[in-house]
Amino acid sequence: MSASAIVMMVVAMLIIWGGLALAVTSLVRHGAVEQRAENVRRDL
């Protein structure tokens, strides 16, 4: 493979697969509102 092809492959992987990882992490951190509401109720 040429250097430019390798670079573009890595860039595509980083952005698209990295974007997926970020999106999943963000969703998990934000969490289900239902779950948060349940936690609040238990705390009370």
Place this chain on the structure above:
Amino acid sequence: MSSTAGAAAQQERRRGAFSSRRVFILAAIGSAVGLGNIWRFPYVAYENGGGAFVVPYLVALLTSGIPFLLLDYAIGHRHRGSAPLSFARLRRGAEGLGWWQVAICFLIAVYYAAVLAWALSYTFFSLDQAWGADPNAFFFGEYLQAGDVAVTADVVPGVLVPLAVVWLAVLVVMALGVQRGIGVVSLVFIPVLVLAFAVLVVQALLLPGSGAGLDALFTPDWAALAEPGVWAAAFGQIFFSLSIGFGIMITYASYVGRREDMTGSGLVVGFSNSSFELLAGIGVFAALGFMAQAGGVAVGDVVDDGIGLAFVAFPTIISEAPGGALIGILFFGSLVIAGITSLISVIEVVISAVRDKLDTSRLTATLAVVVPTAVLSLVLFSTTSGIYVLDVVDHFVNQYGILVVALLSMLVVAWGLRALPRLADHLNVHGRPRLGGGWRVLTSVVAPVGLAIVLFLAVRDDLETPYGDYPTWLLLGFGWLLVLALPLLGFLLARLPWRAGTHLDGPPPGSDPGAPLDGAAVAGTTARDRSVSGYDEGGRR
């Protein structure tokens, strides 16, 4: 329990619902990831700048694909209905758009199942490379028995049997309902699909010549970025790949609990779809690199897409590669799984609409939708003329069915009904990141302009050169007239009355995502149990 919350819970039990956000996300990924991810994306990327295609592709994903996906989610999630019911609740006069989308889904299901039947046959053919030395002649001649371009009633048993099997499987899944059918299938088969394709990619990368294939796919042609056609190809690929604009995501979003983060879920679905496409691109081009080296030709000479890639190129690779049978089972098995999860999403659009409009049980609606669809599919596509009809219907339904209804409904929602602010408010109650003016601009201007350009180029090409050089009668009958009939049918169906008591003006009572969870503790059940039943639909309303 407040009366409105009780009514909402009761309604969700009737309609059916996914048991959790995870199930919904997997079902939405199952719908988005289809045959196009595997056999269209690699070719489109290669033909439109290779590695440089990443730039317009990402621009299209972020400025058009994901914003449009979120629009669909907002419409379905806020209005808690199938496509016709959601549009009717937006504005009664818009209901016809929803039925137009339903008609398109019905038509897609009719022919999409045929390709799954071929892939199912080829999964087994891979075991002993039944296609012999000439996969092209085998596919068109021996397997499909395609003769002259004509519509015939000569049945091909080799296609009829797997097609019947596909429809039987669909019937069972749909009859089981939203959670036990669609949800469970997605929960099991999407991880299996990713795993199977990952193994396929590793196998392909180990083949000699795979590096040359990846080189062909990823070497950037930066000059391509100056060509409008390349940007249109990126917008088209993102649009067709994400299952947006024709009712699927509206329907699925209506099955999600009202307090879920739909924005974050949309980002996960959008990036998952593209992630799988990238994986498919690597696997397909690694295999094509091997094929080129084995044949002593350049990669560009063996590149193909669609039916040619799957049923001619891959059988050649499978015959020549070490461990070819495994590659074949993984490749065609992946096509079957990716296809069936998309097919059930398309059929669900129709079933959901029928259930919302008429007072029917899940089983009755399933039988009323799946049986006629299956019969039509078997009649049209298990004959010797199936391939030609399929090719024409597929082209016209995509270009002038999905694309036009998506563009029109986007314009109606954004400009006609000016609904974007309230839809953004709905998603922002629990969604992160929050949607603001940027999303509204992308959804009302950037995405429609992108789609309009794709549509304009498609019309120009079809008027310049008749699609596929098919005879005019075939293009007229199964192309132009068919796509013109779909909106007519849609707006006719919209004139049928709704069942008594259907709430039509705005979101139904109890669907406010910001409403407190007060009823849950009183009722002694968890909020999750109530708002997202995860159960399958009860009987008649």
